[in-house]
Amino acid sequence: MSSLNLYDTKSRKVSSFKPIKKGEVGIYLCGATVQAPPHIGHIRSGVNFDILRRWLITSGYKVTFIRNVTDIDDKIIHKATHEEIPWWQVAAKYERSFTDAYNKLNVLPPTYEPLATGHITQMIELIKKLIDNGSAYAPGNGDVYLEVTKVKDYLSLSNQKLDDLLVADDADLKFKKDPKDFALWKAAKKDEPSWPTPWGDGRPGWHIECSAMAHAYLGESFDIHGGGLDLIFPHHENEIAQSTAAGFNFANIWMHNAWVTTSGEKMSKSLGNSLQVAEILKKVRGIELRWYLGSAHYRSMLEFSFEALAESATAFKRIEAFLSRSESILGKEVELLIADEFAKAMNDDLAVPQALAFIAESMRIGNSAAEDKKIIAKTAGEIRGALSVLGCDPRDAAFATTQSKNGAIDGLIKLALEQREAARLRKDFVAADQIRDQIASLGITVEDTSSGPRWSY
RNA sequence: GGUCGGAUGGCCGAGAGGCGAGGCUCGGGACUGCAAAUCCCGCUACACGGGUUCAAAUCCCGUUCCGACCUCCA
Known part of the structure; x- marks a missing residue:
């Protein structure tokens, strides 16, 4: 059997996956900032990394999967002010809507799902360490900044040069040593939520939470860090800066999923609510939406349309029908099998499209086999096994229907x-x-x- | 300005030098009382212009168009 190869954003190459600890994999995935209900782009990320996780598990690894929830940020505060409710009510509300979406699409719950605001202590410790070793400074305004010019290999993930970056017009030059220094900690403005620190009351900068939580749950070095393409810069770059400045090796490989696009463009809020997961689930079942979102390669843009979604659902129903036909011919539930050809596709940087071609071919063979139980058991078993890795096994309890078996x-x-x-x-x-x-x-x-x-x- | 991705048949979507991935749709056929399901056949595509090669969707040079990121982002 082939072994797993994955694409690493940092090296920009596909190479053989070598876990730090034999047989175990630690993954940190940047999860949601819970300031609005999830749209299908958010959930594609969840589905893509869930497929990775399931494939690792199927391949025999023990996987520790950490996906954070960012429950404090500018938008959450803004929304809370606007709606005249506490920030934590905003966060909790959307956290539930994300969880609901993950569940409906059969995305396995993370091993642990840490909240940013639950890890202020770890963040403060990390910031202290960075100040102590000279990587960060507290200029006295209550903020703490990371001094990017002191970070070795800063911007190596996105392959940029510090001098080439455009400087924001509103960059604060009064307290920052360099306009590109970024905030580890932000001083509280009036009426904003805050936590006490040695530098004054404030709240976390955007990136520090992930460095702190990845460290807390996965240690100084771990195998895979994932997220959406847009996180490469600045978020992941800054995570690397903070963590390496603290002396951690941090993530070995970086994986990024591509967008769901509409008319060739990244989704934006201007599209309104129609592409929210909850809305789409009024049209298709969770298993069908998952099949659709998982069907393109994770590094390829997925051009969304309701037509394509409907076609994809039609194709999936054929597979479901084949499985239930197989069950009635076999007189028992289909046994899950992993075909070599399927494994080969998945091991090639999760080549799901190739895996789908395998499923189609197996189904053709199975359908042509009339009632030959041996062939049916093999083809249906391999198809069910493949679906299971893709998180689309119709017999999975997550997709249990309310159909009467009366x-x-x-x-x-x-x-x-x-x-x-x-x-x-x-x-x-x-x-x-x-x-x-x-x-x-x-x-x-x-x-x-x-x-x-x-x-x- | 810098960095990074795209452009493939009616639609979706792989591939990255040599047998036309695959799916959906559509058309034809087999089977069928009909329907459905299933199977078989067909619809011979790689943005454009050059080049390298016995052979290019794939490599090289140039061009056009589209998109992402540059401190809010899956």
């Missing part, structure tokens, strides 16, 4: 179908079709097969 209903349908079979035998097709139509109007599909009628919800 014996009385099953019996009544069977009775109706017997009536229809009788009508068909006496060539009374008008009556037979009438029964089928009536059953169909209840949302039940009837298919005639060589071994009698088959029905499904």
Whole structure:
């Protein structure tokens, strides 16, 4: 069996994955800033990294997966002020909407999901360390800045030069030694939430939380750090700066997922609510949305359209139908198998599109096999195994439906179908079709097969 | 200005020197009382202009267009 190769943003190459500790993987994923409900771009990131995680688990690794929640930032404060409610109510509300979206798309809960505001102590410790070793300074206005010119290899992740960066027009030159120095800690403005520190009351800068929490849960060095493309600079660059300035090795490899785009552009708030996860789930099931979001390679832009989503859902239903047909032929639940070809695709930097081609080919073989149980068990098993890694196993409890498995209903349908079979035998097709139509109007599909009628919800 | 990605058939979406990934849609056929499902066949694409090569969607040079980031961002 092949072994895992992953693309690293820093080296810009695909190379063999070597965990720091044999058999174990530590992953830190930048999660949501909970200031609005999730749109499908946010959740694509969750799905992409969930596929990575599931593949690592399937490959035999013990995975520690940390995904943070940023529950304090400018927008949260702004929204709280605007809505006249405490900041933590804003954060809690949207944190729940993210959790709900993750659950509906079968994104596994992280091993731990730390909140930024729960780790102020760790942040203060880290900042102290940075001040003590001369990497950071507190100019007396209550802020603490990291001195970027003192950081070795600053901007190596995004491959930029410090001098090439555009300087923000409103850069504070009164207290900053260099306009590109960034805040580790921000002094509290009037009526803002704050925490006491040796430098005065304030709140965390944007990047310090991830350095502090990754350190707290994964240690000084860990395997994979992930997030969306736009986090490369400044967020991840600054995380690296803070962590390495503190003497940590930090992340070994960096993985970034690409956007969900609309009309070729990154999603923006101007699109309104239509692309929020909750809205899309009114049109398709969670498993279908997940299938769609996971189907493109994680480093490729995914051009969203409702048409493409609907087509994708159609394709997925075919696979589901194949699995349930297989179950009825086998007379038992399909066993999960991992095919070599599927593993090979996944090991190649999670080449999901190749994996999908494998699924399509297996399904063709399975469908052509009539009722050959050996072939059905293999193809259906390998397909279910693949779906499971992709988080789209229809039998996964996360997608449990409320469909009735009531014996009385099953019996009544069977009775109706017997009536229809009788009508068909006496060539009374008008009556037979009438029964089928009536059953169909209840949302039940009837298919005639060589071994009698088959029905499904 | 700097950094980084794109452009592939009706649509989505892989590939990165040599047998046309795959899916969806559409058309034809097989099967079927019909329908559905399934299978088979078809729809021969790689932004543009040069070049390298026996061979280029893929490599090189140039051009056009689109997008992302440059301290709010998945």
